[in-house]
Amino acid sequence: MLSSCRSAPADSRTDPRLIILGIDGMDPQLLHRFMREGKMRNFAKLEAQGDFRQLTTSIPPQSPVAWSNLITGMNAGGHAIFDFIHRDPKTLGLYFSASRVEGPKHAIRLGSWAIPLGGGSAEQLRKGVAFWQLLDEHAVPNTIFRIPSNFPPVAAKGKTLSGMGTPDLRGTYGTFSFYTDDPAAAAGAVEGGQIIPVHVENSRVTANLIGPDNSFRKGSPVAVEPFSVAVDPLESVAKVTVQGQEFVLREGEWSDWIRVEFQLVPFFANVKGMCRFYFKQAHPRFQLYVSPINIDPADPALPISTPSGYSRFLTDEAGEFHTQGIAEDTKAVSDGLLDDDEYLRQARTVLAEHRRIFDAEFPRFNRGVFFFYFSSLDLNSHMFWRLMDPKHPEYDATLAAQNGSAIEDFYEQMDQVLGEVLPRLDDRTTLLVLSDHGFAPYYRSFNLNTWLLDNGYINLKNDTSRNSSEPFANVNWTQTRAYGVGLNGLYINLRGRESNGIVEAGTAADSLMAEIRAKLLAVQDLKAKQPVITRVDLAGEAYQGSYAREGPDLIVGYNRGYRAGWQTILGAFPTDEIEDNTNPWSGDHCMDYTLVPGVLLSNRKIAAEAPALTDIAPTILAEFGIPKAKGMIGQSVFQPGSATH
Amino acid sequence: MFGSHKVKLEGELLDKVKQCAEACGYASVDEFVVHALEKEVNKVLPPSEGGSTSKEIVKKRLQGLGYIE
Numbered sequence: 186m187l188s189s190c191r192s193a194p195a196d197s198r199t200d201p202r203l204i205i206l207g208i209d210g211m212d213p214q215l216l217h218r219f220m221r222e223g224k225m226r227n228f229a230k231l232e233a234q235g236d237f238r239q240l241t242t243s244i245p246p247q248s249p250v251a252w253s254n255l256i257t258g259m260n261a262g263g264h265a266i267f268d269f270i271h272r273d274p275k276t277l278g279l280y281f282s283a284s285r286v287e288g289p290k291h292a293i294r295l296g297s298w299a300i301p302l303g304g305g306s307a308e309q310l311r312k313g314v315a316f317w318q319l320l321d322e323h324a325v326p327n328t329i330f331r332i333p334s335n336f337p338p339v340a341a342k343g344k345t346l347s348g349m350g351t352p353d354l355r356g357t358y359g360t361f362s363f364y365t366d367d368p369a370a371a372a373g374a375v376e377g378g379q380i381i382p383v384h385v386e387n388s389r390v391t392a393n394l395i396g397p398d399n400s401f402r403k404g405s406p407v408a409v410e411p412f413s414v415a416v417d418p419l420e421s422v423a424k425v426t427v428q429g430q431e432f433v434l435r436e437g438e439w440s441d442w443i444r445v446e447f448q449l450v451p452f453f454a455n456v457k458g459m460c461r462f463y464f465k466q467a468h469p470r471f472q473l474y475v476s477p478i479n480i481d482p483a484d485p486a487l488p489i490s491t492p493s494g495y496s497r498f499l500t501d502e503a504g505e506f507h508t509q510g511i512a513e514d515t516k517a518v519s520d521g522l523l524d525d526d527e528y529l530r531q532a533r534t535v536l537a538e539h540r541r542i543f544d545a546e547f548p549r550f551n552r553g554v555f556f557f558y559f560s561s562l563d564l565n566s567h568m569f570w571r572l573m574d575p576k577h578p579e580y581d582a583t584l585a586a587q588n589g590s591a592i593e594d595f596y597e598q599m600d601q602v603l604g605e606v607l608p609r610l611d612d613r614t615t616l617l618v619l620s621d622h623g624f625a626p627y628y629r630s631f632n633l634n635t636w637l638l639d640n641g642y643i644n645l646k647n648d649t650s651r652n653s654s655e656p657f658a659n660v661n662w663t664q665t666r667a668y669g670v671g672l673n674g675l676y677i678n679l680r681g682r683e684s685n686g687i688v689e690a691g692t693a694a695d696s697l698m699a700e701i702r703a704k705l706l707a708v709q710d711l712k713a714k715q716p717v718i719t720r721v722d723l724a725g726e727a728y729q730g731s732y733a734r735e736g737p738d739l740i741v742g743y744n745r746g747y748r749a750g751w752q753t754i755l756g757a758f759p760t761d762e763i764e765d766n767t768n769p770w771s772g773d774h775c776m777d778y779t780l781v782p783g784v785l786l787s788n789r790k791i792a793a794e795a796p797a798l799t800d801i802a803p804t805i806l807a808e809f810g811i812p813k814a815k816g817m818i819g820q821s822v823f824q825p826g827s828a829t830h
Numbered sequence: 831m832f833g834s835h836k837v838k839l840e841g842e843l844l845d846k847v848k849q850c851a852e853a854c855g856y857a858s859v860d861e862f863v864v865h866a867l868e869k870e871v872n873k874v875l876p877p878s879e880g881g882s883t884s885k886e887i888v889k890k891r892l893q894g895l896g897y898i899e
Binding site for chain 1: 889890891893894896
């Protein structure tokens with residue numbers, strides 16, 4: 186049905202082949218440890234056969250930045266992705282750096298209906314040419330599965346599926362719904378979703394699934410679709426009915442994927458998604474979790490693959506799968522609505538889906554480049570570091586006894602995947618196993634904007650309202666010299682760039698940056714008796730390329746164990762400059778980039794002394810005799826000598 | 831400060847505005863003018879004077895990334 190998705194006919198038996206396993210967040214220290222303990226036999230075999238190096242990550246070491254380094258062979262100055270979060274210097278509005286999803290801009294109004302002229306759109310914000318586009322130009326077949334920072338996928342001749350950055354059907358990066366009749370559960374928005382109060386009447390619950398904003402209606406109210414749940418009055422079991430589909434769930438059971446169609450204009454316009462239900466509790470209180478509504482890969486509402494039918498092809502071959510970029514619902518754990526076991530089952534489903542697709546796609550590979558991305562180590566190192574590290578503020582011995590090996594288990598699954606690849610290696614096949622960054626504990630938070638406020642760099646109109654959660658609420662921009670946005674970014678309030686900038690570019694800005702840098706490097710955590718920040722990079726030194734001046738002016742590199750505080754990232758001012766991290770999200774990597782390198786393993790000897798992510802695109806191209814593109818700053822890791830990063 | 835405010839358009843500008851409104855599919859000249867002004871206001875005003883509702887929407891979208899509270 187999709188001829189271009191079928192494997193290409195075998196060509197010359199001497200054609201080079203390249204397999205890349207991209208394992209987000211695989212940490213060299215943990216990998217070494219698990220290898221020493223005999224838990225990663227295939228990785229040990231690969232190291233013995235070829236090589237294992239640390240891979241220098243990006244500045245800052247955040248996934249959208251790091252994978253963009255890999256994709257383009259440039260650093261953030263070239264690809265313009267500097268952080269998860271960017272700001273518009275004129276409005277100081279915040280947005281996700283890698284993509285933008287917009288509804289239709291114009292509409293004709295007819296009564297309560299607003300008929301949009303043209304559909305909504307999705308725009309990828311990463312600049313530069315992706316390595317697979319260069320492969321396309323040279324007729325090298327390629328499959329690129331779920332690489333981050335590729336939503337919507339750039340035009341390509343090969344098979345690509347978008348990954349991190351792909352929104353749910355509501356245009357968010359994951360919004361779950363939690364239905365309950367528990368009056369103790371506060372109705373309304375929680376961090377990653379919303380709690381929806383329901384009533385159990387005659388053992389029956391009726392409620393609405395929350396869909397996308399309906400831009401066809403005046404005011405763009407959310408589209409909803411009703412569903413009902415018949416709860417057994419005695420047993421812990423329920424029957425759910427959604428749009429004619431019926432399924433039974435026992436307490437503690439996840440449903441399969443359920444397809445849902447949201448009617449925007451009856452008989453005229455609709456949008457399809459899919460979600461999973463988790464029946465958390467029947468009695469005494471009704472508790473039902475519904476996952477974010479994912480874009481249906483069989484009929485995607487937004488572009489998620491090239492060719493456009495590839496996502497449907499994958500569904501036919503390997504079943505339904507999460508399309509949302511960050512599929513693991515970590516927020517439901519942070520909000521206390523899913524416990525560790527419940528979350529783990531969801532996280533294992535995500536990996537099982539990826540492995541099913543891998544098992545369907547990898548055997549087809551016989552020419553060119555095959556890239557496959559795994560998210561599991563990253564998300565689960567974020568969530569379960571606290572259960573393998575007794576020094577973490579959230580360490581719990583009882584919970585550790587139950588799930589303390591979760592991270593190790595996911596590493597072992599990666600070893601199993603590698604075990605499927607090793608037998609396919611031959612003289613013409615190169616394998617790269619790599620990660621975008623490593624991992625570290627996240628013990629303590631540093632509230633950068635609070636520190637800037639306390640040190641006189643930010644001025645508020647009214648000091649009594651500093652506790653607002655609204656981004657930069659009450660900031661007096663005409664007396665503010667610097668501000669923090671995102672996980673590592675620090676910006677000077679520059680005249681001519683920011684709409685109310687007050688610091689002159691040149692000497693004044695340079696001396697201010699030097700002053701702030703020196704002060705930040707001197708910040709001590711009196712509780713832990715160590716520096717909070719070990720590195721501060723100047724954009725002018727860290728970045729090369731056309732966009733080098735569009736990101737933060739300073740990049741704050743936190744010490745191992747520290748990260749930007751939860752609220753400071755979006756411009757809030759918590760009371761304390763430094764505080765314990767009591768969130769289940771307990772491991773992180775958004776730190777000093779030299780402290781969290783990634784891994785690079787190959788079945789061949791790696792010649793580069795200090796390989797970096799920016800070397801990977803030139804390496805891929807060199808394997809096929811393709812010169813690196815203009816702006817690429819690295820070189821093949823198989824060529825002697827070290828590049829400038 | 832409150833209530834509506836009328837702006838008089840005439841001559842060549844009015845003709846062009848009418849053409850733009852029609853070409854872009856706006857229901858009326860008023861709707862086009864209001865939308866154009868909204869876009870300019872959002873560009874010019876600093877965030878503390880912008881709408882908090884839209885900031886909350888942006889925050890909600892970003893929270894799903896996991897890194898943000």
